[in-house]
Amino acid sequence: MTKSNPKENLAEDTSIQNQTGFNRRRFLQLLTVSTTAAVVNPLNVLGAQDVIVDVENPLKHYPNRGWEKDYLDQYHYDRTFTWICAPNDTHMCRMRAFVRNGIMIRSEQNYDHDRCGDLYGNKTSKSWNPRGCLKGFTFQRRVYGPYRLGGPVIRKGWKEWADAGFPSLSDNPNLRTQYKFDDRGNDAFVRVSWEKASDYCAQGLLAVGRTYSGSEGKRRLMTDGYEEEMLEHWHGAGTRTMKIGSSLPLHGVMGKFGLFRYANMMALVDHHARGAKPDEAQGAREWTEYTWRGDQAPGQPFVHGLQTSDIDMSDLRFSKLTIQIGKNLVENKMPESHWLNEIIERGGKIVTITPDYNAPSAKADYWIGTRPGLSDTAVLLAVTKILMDNNWIDRTFVKQFTDFPLLVRTDTLRRLRPEEVIQGYQNKDLRNGPSYKIQALTDEQRERIGDFTLWDEKVGKVVAVNREDVGEKANMNAALVGIFKVQTVNGQEVEVMPAYEMYKRHLEDYDLKTVEEISGAKPELVERLARDIWETTQAGHPVSLHHGEGTNHYFHGTLHNRACHLPLMLTGNFGKHGAGVFTWAGNYKGGLFQASSWTGPGVGSYTHEDPFNPVLDENVRIDHHHLKNYTYGDDVAFWGHGDRPLIVETPEGRKVFTGKSHMPTPTKLMWYNNANLINQAKWVYNLIANVFPKIDMIVDQQVEWTASAEYSDIVLPANSWAEFQDLEIGGSCSNPFIQVWGGTGIKPVHDSKDDAEIFAGVGRALTKITNDQRFADYWKYITEMKAGVYIQRVLDNCTTTRGDNGAYQLDKMLRGEYGGEPGAALMLFRTYPRVPFYEQVKDSIPFYTDHGRMSAYCDLPEAIDYGENLIVHREGPEATPYLPNVIVSSSLYLRPKDYGISLDEMDPDLRTIRNVKMPWSAVKKTVNPLWEQGFRFFCSTPKSRHTTHSSWSTVDWNWIWSTSFSDPYRHDKRSPGVSDRQIQMNPLAAKDQDLNEGDYVYVDANPADRPFVGWQDDDSRYKAFRCMVRVKFNWSLPYGMTIMKHTGWIGTERTVKAHESRTDGRALAQGTGYQSNYRYGSHQSITRSWLMPMHQTDTLFHKQTGAVKFVFGFAVDNHGVNTVPKETLIRITKAEAGGLNGVGVWKPATTGHSPGTESEEMRKYLAGGFTQIG
16 A cells, blocks of 8 residues: 555545535635624624535535545555564564555554464464554654664763773773763763774774783782682683673574674684683673573572473463462563453452552452562461461372472481481482483482482381482372481481471461561461462362562562462472463573474574684584583673672671672673663662773663663664564563564664674674684674574574474475464474473473472572571561561571671671571561661562563653653653653652652662762762652552652763753753653662572572573573562652642642542542442
């Protein structure tokens, strides 16, 4: 369809006028008569229209009907194409864009899900519809929006430093001021060509590689104040100070996983920087992304060994009872929330457990309200106690698939091992079983994990079991209760008991009355929940529990995650449709393109190709011989914590709580894409003030100009998903679809490039500088616009894309031969919808734990030292009215170490590692010192899916939707843009602070380190970085709780200057055009970084990320530090009145229609008084 022709409209209009004898001149004459008549007699306006009363069809007599054609033509288009909306929200919806005159005018969902099939002819259901959400529907407003970058730029000071030959900043710290490394937020940018940008990037990589290598490099790192332990993985290479990463690489293998290929290429940089040979060269550190955003469920690897467990969202509808804990699925799982409705339609039951009465709570059968701060851990322990006390357990499942029967020594709290009590015991040979053949266990790992014991009631003694004695092979004579005395091989008598018995004793602290005091949960509802779980299970129906990614953001999320599993482990609700414990997103997130011994190296076929020997024959199938991984993972969290690990001076001496496998290296270069990374940092202002000055090179590769760009040295504009010029492939952890797209969309609006082509450009620049062709060859098929070669290599080698008779073929996929939809197919799973642990329960395959079972007990030495071998409720390290970080228990089987740290210690790191155990009767008498200082409000900073990790934060429509203070006309010039940011408060609490709805308030947290360490009252940065937002009343919040949504674009030095100097008051930075969502500061003004000790062990045995094999300790986005918590204690003080321009009360708060100021009529309406039935 084509664009309408204005000339044709004019001819059509003239024709109509000639037929009717009614033209523009006649219309104006009549209009004059009407106006005159109205002046003479205002009541006779209608009488003046008598001239056309007798016309049969007045629509024929419009003076100009061209507008009708324009109106009808507004949805006309020249062509369409499909693209994938791939923000960091896990959905990956295929959208159909409509193009007119080369402009993408709109998008809608593609309605294609029943046309997605696999290699075996299976297809999905139309029930996946509807898909898409407001983000995809407004995407063109981002593509053509005002915040896109027109081309590559370099920070002026950084360019001057580079042009001076990259003199060492460590040797002469004054250069950091001269070249504004310590004041990036006030420096200017210089526009350069892509060739120049690539050259500067290449030179910078080589400079960092040289500067921080060898003995001189070590001296410089020590001079800059880094801990010596941080050289654990440095290996003398400056390339190991490079941190390179991408957010959600699963959503774009070529461009986002491509950054990890780029990190691997740094080994070739190391070769040129210090002459390293291929067998000693070091690549960059790969930055995590899942743990960085706090989404990874830190406790799930402790339970079953996987990264996290998640169903395809379509499986949710099969639940007959679903428990939603801290999860606002209605608001935040936008295209997936209809599955919750289907539970209701199918007669299922919904229970919500949250501090606030959120949207799912309004749909629930009942809501269990709790005190904010993961007090619901205590609720879950109470439910577990009730199930155990009433013997409401599936004994068969418990004995076959859980560690409850395994024996634990009461003296050491370690599991009893066979060699301790059976003379000459040798571990059973498992080399012919699934542990080796499927799960790729190694001999060294087998020796290290050993075997285990249980008490066989039939023979009346200890017997040995191994990790494959599960399911049908399990010993069903195993005792669950009882205390036993056993003789060790060295003659010592020790007491042992099954983990089940230990839990029964341990949970005596969690009676209903105590749990009500801890959490506020009503005892009758807690008891009802336990009964509902059991009765639903007994009726043969599945029970599921979904804990939101928000619960993962809390300091003690590990304990909470583990507690979520206990009731369903006891009742056998795993491995079947509609059952299981799930989080925000995750299962197979690192495994959708995973490697295995039987399929090949997975996505590593692309990311870890050997840069010293790139494969230049496009017809070769890549195997392990073509690969060499020169990189090593690194948690972004350590950078976010001040670029340091958790090493603490205690009264007992210096203690290192960061495991060696987790240990970061100093950060001297950071390069990231697909993430507004700096804006996501919980302690962002401390990074700006105290960490960034020591970083030599920050590269931001993004679709638009964000806060990250504001503080970068080089900014490289990337194409949006609809502008990709070459093919891309991606997947999602919440649905089964493989998605390929690109090359058919719109032309780039600006001078931007595909992500992979940006890397290829730097590769070509490195070849030009070094005369080493391998840099350019490493990106050969990207340069040649043949990304499909790399995509096919990945498809050839993944567990989810290669079947019994071969792999998916890209050309067939693009033709729609796998189900009918071009560019789409299904990941190869055992079931559709995907059911986690189906293989374990159906085929008696071990779980990915050391003992092959689901773990309730944790006998890691770290867990025992920290008092978390048994699951227990702990108060937060800051956001609690009680003693921070206290363990609430009197259990004999918790023996934590406090390291001699006093109870009144306020140092955050010392509070982090202090493990003090008290019964609730003692805990409730303690007081948090911050509470005494007036920090009496708990503030949670959850994500908003309106903006998805900040992607849509400044898109006008999305910004307007995301808060209650939106005004496209900006009548109040104090607003930073078309809307403002807000903090939600209970109306009674706000009024007790003498606050009206709409008032501007300062939100402050612990002044010892917020908004940054070392701030002063007269520091201009303090003014810019102190949080100011509006107050929004919300009755759904308990009295002491507030919510300030995460993902707004932060206030910066430049935006504050603009806000205070521009006549229109917009927080729009001069020179860069960066738009802040805040007048001052941000929600990160009140949060800080924490490093949870339980996230940093070297001993946890679990599945490796992205491959079917095992690992101890750190694994990228599997066992690592979640960048949390999101909770803190705050103080709120009034800054300005909310009325227009700071005068009086915000007008909507005076209407009687808003929370806390309801008129009598409004109260009647809310009570249903205006509705009569019958």
